[in-house]
Amino acid sequence: MHVGNSVHWTKWTVSILVFVILDVTLGVRINKLQVPEVTHIGNPVVLDCDYSWEETKDEGLVVKWYFNEEKIPVYQWIFSYNLLSGILKGRLNLEYSVSQDKNSKHRALHITKPGPDLSGDYTCLVSSFNNEDRRTKSMLVFVPEKNLDLRQQRIDEEILQVLCSAEGVFPKPDMSLLMGSSEVNGSLVTVEERDGLFDIKARANIPALVSPEEFSCELRIPKANYTVRKEAVYYPGAYGTALIFLLKGQ
Known part of the structure; x- marks a missing residue:
């Protein structure tokens, strides 16, 4: 009796499997x-x-x-x-x-x-x-940036302001300012949305320099695995001039 029930359940299970297979065959599959x-x-x-x-x-x-x-x-x-x-x-x-x-x-x-x-x-x-x-x-x-601008200007005899900006970016980007290999402390980053795209700015005030120094601005779009960097060397002088010499991206 026990054997008969096992055979009955086995036949029933096979029937169900065949039905499922046929049903899948008759349909669509991505x-x-x-x-x-x-x-x-x-x-x-x-x-x-x-x-x-x-x-x-x-x-x-x-x-x-x-x-x-x-x-x-x-x-x-x-x-x-x-x-x-x-x-x-x-x-x-x-x-x-x-x-x-x-x-x-x-x-x-x-x-x-x-x-x-x-x-x-x-x-x-x-x-x-x-x-x-x-x-x-x-x-x-x-959407990559339309431009990436890095500038320095003297606020007074004691303070140098470093400015970086980019326009027309999507999705929302990140930005950082570096002096040498270290991020500038106290950097202020602002992002504004305009017509579905983002404008971003970063600025920092640092003590006036007495010798040349390299500054960098790095723009990142993490979701797109996109990074671009602009670098400049600041030469102290009467006009606080700077030389932009390299733009890196990936």
């Missing part, structure tokens, strides 16, 4: 979602949603892309036509095809001119009559 973590403003970029689907066993394939928490897709492809809405209007190459397979030809987003407002989460949802699959990844569109 194999890989390719979204660059970081991209440069203005550089065309492709977001690809690679999926598997068996046309002979399923119907009603639809590919949708969502941006952040929006409920309405910013892109939707249903075989012979695609639909756009929201932030991606006018910013996609609708002729782009990622493959020649008619079932996945226009699954990808080819963004021609990404801007910082396109930084965020992208969700690909692939659905059919049988099931659906979705995945989400984030992309950052970073």
Whole structure:
């Protein structure tokens, strides 16, 4: 009796497994979602949603892309036509095809001119009559500085002021002032947002120098793994002149 029950449960378990396998086979599955973590403003970029689907066993394939928490897709492809809405209007190459397979030809987003407002989460949802699959990844569109300016000026006979500024950066950057290899104590850093971008300034007052000294200003965008540095040598004199001689970046 015990053996019979074991056989009964084994057959039932196998049946369930077969049913689950068939159900997965009949549906869609996202194999890989390719979204660059970081991209440069203005550089065309492709977001690809690679999926598997068996046309002979399923119907009603639809590919949708969502941006952040929006409920309405910013892109939707249903075989012979695609639909756009929201932030991606006018910013996609609708002729782009990622493959020649008619079932996945226009699954990808080819963004021609990404801007910082396109930084965020992208969700690909692939659905059919049988099931659906979705995945989400984030992309950052970073904007480097328009310029990085490092200046020194005499406040009076006793005080030298070091100033550094950068404009039009995204996302929010960090900045530090250095004298030699050490950070200048008491540096004041301010950041202002303007039209979705950030302007940043750093300033510090130090005792007037009697001999040449090297100063550095370092601008960092940690999320983009971006750092740029400007260096200057200050030569004491009647006018407090400085020589800018090196700009480093990565």
